[in-house]
Amino acid sequence: MDMEILEKFSETFKKIKDIKTEVAKVIVGQEKAIDLIIISLFSRGHLLLESVPGLAKSRMVEAFARVINVPFKRIQLTPDMLPQDIIGYEMPVFGTQDFVTRKGPIFGGLVLLDELNRAPEKTQAAFMQAMQEGQITIGDTTYNLNRIFTAIATENPIETGGTFQIAEAVLDRFMAKTIFSYPSLVEEEKIARTGDDLSAYDLKIVYEPDEILPVRDYIMGKNFMGLEKDRPIINYVSRLVQASRPDQADIYLSKSDAKCYGSRVRLGISPRVTKAFLRALWVYSFGILGEDLILPEHVKFLAKDLFRHRLILQDSAEFDGITSDDMIAWLLERVPIYVKGE
Secondary structure (H helix, E strand, O other): OHHHHHHHHHHHHHOHHHHHHHHOOOOOOOHHHHHHHHHHHHHOOOEEEEOOOOOOHHHHHHHHHHHOOOOEEEEEOOOOOOOHHHHEEEEEOOOOOOEEEEEOOOOOOEEEEEOHHHOOHHHHHHHHHHHHHOEEEEOOEEEEOOOOOEEEEEEOOOOOOOOOOOOHHHHOOOOEEEEOOOOOHHHHHHHHOOOOOHHHHOOOOOOOHHHHHHHHHHHOOOOOOOOHHHHHHHHHHHHHHHHOOOOOHHHHOOHHHHHHHHHHEEEOOOOHHHHHHHHHHHHHHHHHOOOOOOOHHHHHHHHHHHHOOOOEEOHHHHHOOOOHHHHHHHHHHHOOOOOOOO
């Protein structure tokens, strides 16, 4: 059955390389971020990008929207922004008792939430229904968003003035969080030679939304990852998620390791991640890499991006300079890939 599914989507997956080729015309490097946007698009996830300004995050998302032929919307978040600025509002029709609905920019295909940490808590909450359910409620009416709706948010980690902490409930709705790195010397020189006008790059449409949606529908279906050969990977991912929780760490770690972990981590990872991780693995392994099997190395490759924004450290660990990435690497070293009898 799994080979039949892969054959069904084989032509769709072959064109993923074409997406990367087209985006590479305007974006130099950042291959991990490009892979994660592809994963998010195909697995109905959302992505958080963290970096200092000037690394072409907005440019990359707009290029993706052009290549897959979906409406692109950019929302610049500011401290004075209200929920209705994003989702829309009802306004009265002059001279009548009727109201007309003005839909906000959230009704796009690929939606860039620029500097999400500049939005106050009330405005951040406006994204939660959209990200979880693909719907928005305005007044008494609930509207479906674009079926391909995918949110790509950016976070500026440097500035503190006019910023707010992103709520944990909002963070948990992002499938992954990746960190942009500065370019190498070779990449820097290549960037210096490129122009800024996207229209000058003749970006070709590689996908239509109707080609991506069947993959999403399969991944969201009840039979997804339901084969016997999938059990070891499901078990490994489930053990990693459970070991991330301080009150369950002693099931998978030695007593001393569990105590050390609990002194550094305050809150572990929710069950929502287990499903999201398996979906991401499926797209990464079969779609991007072209493998016919999900391997433990694939789990380790994606673990930091899917876990880092969900692991909450103790204050003392942060004071000591320990990061969530450090603790994820620590867990990957100690949680065995296979357990006898599983």
